[in-house]
Amino acid sequence: MIKIDNLTKIFDTPNGPVTAADNIQMEIPQGEICVLLGPSGCGKTTTLKMINRIIPPTSGRVFINGEDTSGLDTVDLRRNIGYVIQQIGLFPNMTIEENITAVPRLLGWDVNRYKARATELLEMVALDPAVFLKRYPKELSGGQQQRIGVARALAADPPVMLMDEPFGAIDPINREVIQDEFLKMQQELKKTIMFVSHDIDEAVKMANRIAIFRDGRLVQYDTPDDLLAHPKDSFVESFVGDDRALKRLRLVNVAQVMESPAPCVTPQDSLETALQQMEEHGYSHAITLVNQQQQPIGFVSKQVAQTTKGYCGEHYVGLKGLANINDDLRKIASLMFTHDSTWMPCVDDSGRLVGHISQRGITHYLGATYRRDGRQAAPYNLKLA
Amino acid sequence: MLRPALKRASYILALILMFLIGAELQSNGFIEEMLGYQEDVVYLTGQHIELVAISGGIAILIAIPLGVLLSRPGLAHIAETAMQGLNIGTTIPTLAILALSMSLLGIGTLPAVFGLCVASLLPIVRNTYTGLLEVPAHLREAAAGIGMTARQMLLQVEIPNALFVMFAGIRTALAINVGTVPLAFLIGGGGLGELIFTGIDLDEPVMMLAGAIPTALLAIVVDLLIAMLAFLIVPKGVNPLR
Numbered sequence: 001m002i003k004i005d006n007l008t009k010i011f012d013t014p015n016g017p018v019t020a021a022d023n024i025q026m027e028i029p030q031g032e033i034c035v036l037l038g039p040s041g042c043g044k045t046t047t048l049k050m051i052n053r054i055i056p057p058t059s060g061r062v063f064i065n066g067e068d069t070s071g072l073d074t075v076d077l078r079r080n081i082g083y084v085i086q087q088i089g090l091f092p093n094m095t096i097e098e099n100i101t102a103v104p105r106l107l108g109w110d111v112n113r114y115k116a117r118a119t120e121l122l123e124m125v126a127l128d129p130a131v132f133l134k135r136y137p138k139e140l141s142g143g144q145q146q147r148i149g150v151a152r153a154l155a156a157d158p159p160v161m162l163m164d165e166p167f168g169a170i171d172p173i174n175r176e177v178i179q180d181e182f183l184k185m186q187q188e189l190k191k192t193i194m195f196v197s198h199d200i201d202e203a204v205k206m207a208n209r210i211a212i213f214r215d216g217r218l219v220q221y222d223t224p225d226d227l228l229a230h231p232k233d234s235f236v237e238s239f240v241g242d243d244r245a246l247k248r249l250r251l252v253n254v255a256q257v258m259e260s261p262a263p264c265v266t267p268q269d270s271l272e273t274a275l276q277q278m279e280e281h282g283y284s285h286a287i288t289l290v291n292q293q294q295q296p297i298g299f300v301s302k303q304v305a306q307t308t309k310g311y312c313g314e315h316y317v318g319l320k321g322l323a324n325i326n327d328d329l330r331k332i333a334s335l336m337f338t339h340d341s342t343w344m345p346c347v348d349d350s351g352r353l354v355g356h357i358s359q360r361g362i363t364h365y366l367g368a369t370y371r372r373d374g375r376q377a378a379p380y381n382l383k384l385a
Numbered sequence: 386m387l388r389p390a391l392k393r394a395s396y397i398l399a400l401i402l403m404f405l406i407g408a409e410l411q412s413n414g415f416i417e418e419m420l421g422y423q424e425d426v427v428y429l430t431g432q433h434i435e436l437v438a439i440s441g442g443i444a445i446l447i448a449i450p451l452g453v454l455l456s457r458p459g460l461a462h463i464a465e466t467a468m469q470g471l472n473i474g475t476t477i478p479t480l481a482i483l484a485l486s487m488s489l490l491g492i493g494t495l496p497a498v499f500g501l502c503v504a505s506l507l508p509i510v511r512n513t514y515t516g517l518l519e520v521p522a523h524l525r526e527a528a529a530g531i532g533m534t535a536r537q538m539l540l541q542v543e544i545p546n547a548l549f550v551m552f553a554g555i556r557t558a559l560a561i562n563v564g565t566v567p568l569a570f571l572i573g574g575g576g577l578g579e580l581i582f583t584g585i586d587l588d589e590p591v592m593m594l595a596g597a598i599p600t601a602l603l604a605i606v607v608d609l610l611i612a613m614l615a616f617l618i619v620p621k622g623v624n625p626l627r
Binding site: 083088091095137 | 521523524526527528529530531532533534537541542545546548620621622623
């Protein structure tokens with residue numbers, strides 16, 4: 001847990017004092033990622049760097065796991081905080097192994113322990129130790145270097161990590177991959193992480209909480225969903241973007257929105273049964289057809305069921321799209337737009353039908369938060385339609 | 386292919402030319418005459434190397450800590466002034482420095498070593514200083530951020546990354562040093578200058594060459610040695626030669 005108490009930084013410049021961070025007050029719970037977000041010069045990086053005293057605070061205190069860090073020696077403090085910077089900052093004179101083991105060596109671990117740790121960490125960041133341990137940073141691509149940067153920060157297993165735009169210098173495709181890998185690692189490691197970014201999409205993806213900064217002040221500190229749904233003022237509103245309701249799609253997964261259990265028919269059922277089922281559940285278009293393993297293989301449309309006689313197995317249409325319960329809604333919405341469909345069967349990891357997701361269900365879910373505080377839902381829903 | 390053929394032909398031509406020059410020099414007795422100075426050349430070369438080693442060694446021992454010191458943030462306010470001072474110091478001709486040191490320290494090896502030392506100081510200080518300043522700020526931030534002390538940062542990050550530039554300074558300094566040692570003869574320091582200047586005075590070109598050729602060879606050998614050292618010592622990751 002990181003607690004920041006009234007942290008202030010005033011820089012003395014030739015043009016007079018400049019307040020880079022103004023009484024910042026925030027708390028990051030154990031195991032969460034907090035993204036500091038804002039335009040450049042807003043004080044987010046200053047706030048981050050005051051935690052490990054790369055920038056000494058003018059006033060205020062930082063508590064890590066309840067301990068006031070102002071009592072700690074700067075060097076000890078930093079060795080217990082993982083630090084990743086945008087320029088990566090691998091030492092070009094050292095091999096990858098030496099880079100990763102820099103902190104353990106400073107802490108005086110014995111050789112076998114830190115060598116084993118280097119191998120373990122390389123495997124964790126999906127690089128082959130046999131290939132990379134003895135290489136030099138200049139022999140690696142940008143994405144590989146940043147993985148090593150993260151591995152170096154994790155080396156001594158610090159409870160807290162500070163990351164200053166860690167994926168900023170990587171091309172968009174690799175950035176997505178590294179972000180995903182990092183989130184997967186974080187699920188196991190449960191570090192308390194402070195992360196500076198200027199990219200709202202990255203923030204929404206990575207963060208448990210987002211802190212928006214402006215002119216040295218903390219403007220809003222909320223979960224991504226609350227931030228997108230209820231921006232506090234016009235600055236936050238413009239910063240998160242006009243499509244903020246769409247961005248929320250990414251924060252919700254299929255399991256949260258789908259209707260289950262899903263009614264379905266098998267190939268052996270007659271079309272009358274299918275029609276009966278549809279009417280019973282109020283489906284206006286179609287019903288899902290599953291095989292013996294409960295896996296969706298297609299659908300029977302209402303029109304066919306009304307006008308034809310026979311078995312479902314003979315009169316079905318192949319599937320247009322399929323949603324996995326772990327997919328986020330952004331992907332599902334995209335699939336629905338692509339296939340011009342308003343609903344989709346949802347399956348679990350083994351491919352069995354577990355529910356249905358519909359456009360109405362999605363808009364209803366996203367609209368719920370606006371209705372809750374009595375605001376007009378309509379304008380927001382319009383953006384989704 | 387034309388080029389390898391041309392190269393081979395020019396090698397052969399050079400060999401023939403060298404043989405002809407050798408034969409000519411042998412026939413007019415030049416080589417024999419030169420060999421007459423063999424004993425002097427060996428002794429004076431030893432002295433020459435000694436002067437280079439002592440003055441160069443002392444210069445390195447003083448210049449590197451000085452460069453490191455000036456590059457520390459605490460001394461940033463005086464560093465540029467100090468570098469300017471050293472720059473002005475170098476514009477003084479080496480002969481003048483030798484003369485001045487003679488007037489202070491008398492005649493012999495001591496003033497020679499002192500003068501040579503002063504003359505080779507600047508390139509090393511300047512390269513150490515700029516080399517350390519040119520270590521990228523983000524490397525220093527990364528080093529500080531993972532909890533290195535100032536000393537650990539200097540030894541593990543800054544110096545290894547500046548080492549190649551520092552070696553370039555040492556190389557320049559020693560090249561100057563080897564070339565200046567002959568002047569040390571003028572204040573009684575010894576070295577191959579003895580043959581060169583005596584040869585000039587006595588109008589004996591062979592004697593002069595017996596001093597000049599080993600001096601030139603020595604400069605080349607020292608340069609190669611330092612280059613080899615740099616190749617071996619500068620870490621692989623920051624060594625443009627590897």
